[in-house]
Amino acid sequence: MRKQTSKKKQGIPRLLEISGKQPKLLLGSILLSVLGTLCQLVPYISVYQIMSELLHCAADGGVPNEALLLRQAAAGLAGMIGGYLLSYAGGMLTHTFAYRVVCGVRLKTAEHIGRLPLGYLNGSSIGRIKQILEGDAEQIEAFLAHQLPDFVSTAVMLVTMFIIMFRYHALLAAVCLFPIIAGFVCQFAVLIKVMKSGGVQKNFDALERISASSLQYVNGMPSIKIFGQTVRSFRSFYDDIIRYRDFTGGMTEMIRPGFVGFRMFVLSVAAFLVSAGLLLYLKDPGSISFVITFIFFLILGPAVTAPTLKLRNFSENMNVITEGVNRLDAVLNEEAIPEPLRRAAVCNHDITFEHVAFSYDGKQETLHDVSFTAEQGRVTALVGPSGAGKSTIAELIPRFYDVTGGAIRIGGTDIRDFSVDDLMEQLAFVFQESFLFADTVYQNIAPGKSDVAREDVIAAAKAAQCHDFIMQLPQGYDTKLGEGGVYLSGGEKQRISIARAILKNAPILILDEASAYADAENEYALQQALAALAKDKTVIMIAHRLTTIQNADQILVIENGTVSECGTHEQLLGMNGKYAEMWQAMSASSDWRLAK
Numbered sequence: 001m002r003k004q005t006s007k008k009k010q011g012i013p014r015l016l017e018i019s020g021k022q023p024k025l026l027l028g029s030i031l032l033s034v035l036g037t038l039c040q041l042v043p044y045i046s047v048y049q050i051m052s053e054l055l056h057c058a059a060d061g062g063v064p065n066e067a068l069l070l071r072q073a074a075a076g077l078a079g080m081i082g083g084y085l086l087s088y089a090g091g092m093l094t095h096t097f098a099y100r101v102v103c104g105v106r107l108k109t110a111e112h113i114g115r116l117p118l119g120y121l122n123g124s125s126i127g128r129i130k131q132i133l134e135g136d137a138e139q140i141e142a143f144l145a146h147q148l149p150d151f152v153s154t155a156v157m158l159v160t161m162f163i164i165m166f167r168y169h170a171l172l173a174a175v176c177l178f179p180i181i182a183g184f185v186c187q188f189a190v191l192i193k194v195m196k197s198g199g200v201q202k203n204f205d206a207l208e209r210i211s212a213s214s215l216q217y218v219n220g221m222p223s224i225k226i227f228g229q230t231v232r233s234f235r236s237f238y239d240d241i242i243r244y245r246d247f248t249g250g251m252t253e254m255i256r257p258g259f260v261g262f263r264m265f266v267l268s269v270a271a272f273l274v275s276a277g278l279l280l281y282l283k284d285p286g287s288i289s290f291v292i293t294f295i296f297f298l299i300l301g302p303a304v305t306a307p308t309l310k311l312r313n314f315s316e317n318m319n320v321i322t323e324g325v326n327r328l329d330a331v332l333n334e335e336a337i338p339e340p341l342r343r344a345a346v347c348n349h350d351i352t353f354e355h356v357a358f359s360y361d362g363k364q365e366t367l368h369d370v371s372f373t374a375e376q377g378r379v380t381a382l383v384g385p386s387g388a389g390k391s392t393i394a395e396l397i398p399r400f401y402d403v404t405g406g407a408i409r410i411g412g413t414d415i416r417d418f419s420v421d422d423l424m425e426q427l428a429f430v431f432q433e434s435f436l437f438a439d440t441v442y443q444n445i446a447p448g449k450s451d452v453a454r455e456d457v458i459a460a461a462k463a464a465q466c467h468d469f470i471m472q473l474p475q476g477y478d479t480k481l482g483e484g485g486v487y488l489s490g491g492e493k494q495r496i497s498i499a500r501a502i503l504k505n506a507p508i509l510i511l512d513e514a515s516a517y518a519d520a521e522n523e524y525a526l527q528q529a530l531a532a533l534a535k536d537k538t539v540i541m542i543a544h545r546l547t548t549i550q551n552a553d554q555i556l557v558i559e560n561g562t563v564s565e566c567g568t569h570e571q572l573l574g575m576n577g578k579y580a581e582m583w584q585a586m587s588a589s590s591d592w593r594l595a596k
Helices: 011-019 024-060 066-114 123-168 170-197 199-219 221-226 235-266 269-283 288-300 302-332 390-396 420-425 441-445 454-463 467-471 490-504 520-534 569-575 578-590
Strands: 351-359 365-374 379-383 405-410 427-430 508-512 538-542 554-559 562-567
Touching: 011 066, 011 123, 011 302, 024 066, 024 123, 024 288, 066 123, 066 302, 123 170, 123 199, 123 288, 123 302, 170 199, 170 235, 170 269, 170 288, 170 302, 199 235, 199 302, 235 302, 269 288, 269 302, 288 302, 351 390, 365 390, 365 405, 365 538, 365 554, 365 562, 379 390, 390 508, 390 538, 420 427, 427 490, 441 454, 441 490, 454 467, 454 490, 490 520, 508 520, 554 569, 554 578, 562 569, 562 578, 569 578
Parallel strands: 379 538, 379 554, 427 508, 508 538
Antiparallel strands: 351 365, 351 405, 554 562
């Protein structure tokens, strides 16, 4: 769902607004860059003055003014050194500013994403967010640190150069200006065509699709390698790459004529200049002044091509940045979970579902008329066939999604009346697929907590039966996991997650196949850890192995998105319904043997 917003700033002003940074450093860096650019023109003028003095003296048979030559040489050297120093200082300031803006943009986006329903983070949105926070942010940094200051200083340089050239010889200056104008006409014709075709937007769309499908491809790599397949077997990723290849090929064909025309005209400044200069010289072959001016133009005229080529790059990148900011705005316009005006109070931690309905797409209901109460200090187990809605029920409690009908209450208070922080303080999770940060073992058990005693972390690890294998790691609790570190097995990851939940000690515990990866040796100890963790808490437990939940205080059988049976293990067996059928199937499977 999108927020309705008034018309916002666009491009760079909006970028600064998002990051919360003032443009003082940027303006200062641009000023230094402009001064540095102007200083770099001083050597050209010094060369002209020296040539003028030497050629006039050679023609008149006089002696060159040594003081003038030294003064001009010193001025040229000072201009060159000063230009480099000022440009360096400007570059330092503009890089500092760019990094701060990118940091501000990333933090603002990350903070906003943290306030969105976790259901927003599906496969496609993860790819889009990854592209924005990584690829688009890098383009923003390059634009602010290099292209924007270069554009201003380049524009100032070109204007100053043509002012100087028109001052010395208007006709030769006009000859130099003509191919520049012709080149930009070719370039702008192509840019207009690209903008009308939506090429920039299509490029971003394609990159986001590749980003999303590449994540899925990497996650599915074990299966791809096991079955001896290639990238072509992962149709989504392969098709996205092929479509992007075809798109870039088509865009290249569209851009090529204008690009070639632009470069042809801009790089032919010298050809136009020499032709015009020779014609003018033939009209007055004895003019020393014109020869000096013509030589000066031969030096300065072709020099306008380099800054002109930079201007072309800026025009393209400006469109890219505008589109990137628009996409960043699209994420920021996603409506966050509404925060209550005042803090909600609870008298207990019973969880009550009241005629809850939910749909992922707004069309087909995944849950309908789900009602039950999970009492504090008791274990409520959810069982049923795959796809029945068990995990959806668990995901609605922390508001990964909001219900589309009915209400979920904790201690009699609707969960929508809790702030996100207050709600999360009451919940601890252990999922079947445990996520670990690319950080130390210690920080994975106590993520983001600096006030937790190390003894408490170790005690939680011991309770979760993971202290022994942690101590066998290279640096123990300080061992880095994930990229650049060591990798743990599925069971080890799950026990780290249980230790995390034990340390949090929240009053509500949600377990989704929490012992799925436990081996026979560790399952008993793990069940003991979970029993200690669940003491006096409201426990929602999802399980497929019915033996792990037969002692639960309440078992709910979920079928077709609703509660079909409810009771204890013995009561459900006595009903001879779905639960009894599942128990008999499990018992039969436990006696299965491989035939000879």
